[in-house]
Amino acid sequence: MKMKKTIQEKTNEIYEKLSISREIVEFSDRITDELKERFDNIDKIAEYNQMKVIKAMQDNKVGEMHFEGSTGYGYTDTGRDTLEAVYAGVFNTEDALVRPQIACGTHAITVALFGNLRPGDEMLYISGKPYDTLEEVIGIRKSSGSLAEYGISYGQVDLLDDGSFDYEGIKAKISKKTKLVAIQRSKGYATRPTLSVKEIGEAVKFVKSIRDDIIVMVDNCYGEFVDIIEPSDLGADMIAGSLIKNPGGGLAPIGGYIAGTKKCVENASYRLTTPGLGKEVGASLGVNRSLFQGLFLAPTVTAGALKGAIFAANVYERLGFKVIPDSIEERHDIIQAVEFGSPEGVIEFCRGIQAAAPVDSYVVPEPWAMPGYDSDVIMAAGAFVSGSSIELSADGPIKPPYAVYFQGGLTWYHAKLGIMKSLQRLIDANICKIN
Ligand SMILES: *Cc1c(COP(=O)(O)O)cnc(C)c1O
DSSP: OHHHHHHHHHHHHHHHHTTOOHHHHHHHHHHHHHTHHHHHHHHHHHHHHHHHHHHHHHHTTOOGGGGOOOOTTOTTOHHHHHHHHHHHHHTTOSEEEEETTSOSHHHHHHHHHHHHOOTTOEEEESSSSOOTTHHHHHTSSOOTTOTGGGTOEEEEOOOOTTSOOOHHHHHHHOOTTEEEEEEEOSOTTSSSOOOOHHHHHHHHHHHHHHOTTSEEEEEOTTTTTSSSSOGGGGTOSEEEEETTSGGGTTTOOSOEEEEEOHHHHHHHHHHHSOTTTGGGOOOOTTOHHHHHHHHHHHHHHHHHHHHHHHHHHHHHHHTTOEEESOSSSOOSSSOEEEEOSSHHHHHHHHHHHHHTOSSSTTOOOOOEEOTTOSSEEEEEEOOSSTTOSSSSEEEEESSTTOEEEEEOOSSHHHHHHHHHHHHHHHHHTTSOOOO
């Protein structure tokens, strides 16, 4: 007992040194205590996923030699090939393409789409409007080199008002031309709920019941390891995502993945490199070790980020703000939105997140005009890997409803500090108070 008290006192002291008031520490501890059961459940998911990753690494006999990088063409890069086999094992697919040459999540999805669609084909998004950056890839927003320019047409079925799939609408829109159906798992920065893997699995089954040769691709960004199953476990032909989100575990310095059927992955590889060369070329340079180690850590890192998101929802809902998802909702991705209703709320929140960072904590973020946005945006990120959104980060457009989007945290404790720090700034600015 005495020992425990000492730790508590020391913890209070260090928070004080980090300029967090006793009031906030106690409020945060109360909320954390109430979340014990949910956090236990997250830990159980992480435990399962940790075993899944270890099993895939053992099955594929990962060895020290796989951490050597290759240069030039990268022929016989056994580290790269083994990493791809491990990803295929983890995601329960025939094959995978996991490369530092994939620049980001948008690029991974682009490679998957361009590799598997041909002129005259149609692709159909059945989860509503896709993530912003994909609009130019598809040609929803006119763009040079889009799928539309290559004669690939696009159709879309919105989700129903309750966030579920519109099965009638999907059936009506599927035609002879439909080659690929796409589903976005995470809500991204839209206001719909995120889809569960189970719901996605049902949609895959439905699409396949109409025509089983339709390729189903899932944009898996931000969803990896949140559940014990992935869309590829329930029949999706292809899943794609970014390594500077969940599966990179914070250690991957770059990269993306596509996991799926042999045919789909092969087609994607011909697009990433060249027809004929496919997966045979592509040097891993020096990143193999980080990609293996990041994947190894990804289940617990994702769990930490998830705890941070749930903690944030509970803190800010308690203080009277609208939070999406709400404090008790089931989680299917790591993104948390909080509506502050005022520019000051958004700004102070982001400054708090920045001030909690291990890197660039002394920087004070300001709202600014950014390409691709129709209002000023404020961003907070103090990351080891630039732009990494599995690391604690937040951003908010300075326009109604004045919401911030918050995600990541390589450890739960850091995510917790970020939220405490944001709350301290909001309290200091008289925007809210603990009752
Ligand atoms: C992040 C994200 C993307 C794009 O990934 P980038 O790495 O930013 O290019 C696509 N879809 C969803 C749902 C995302 O969250």
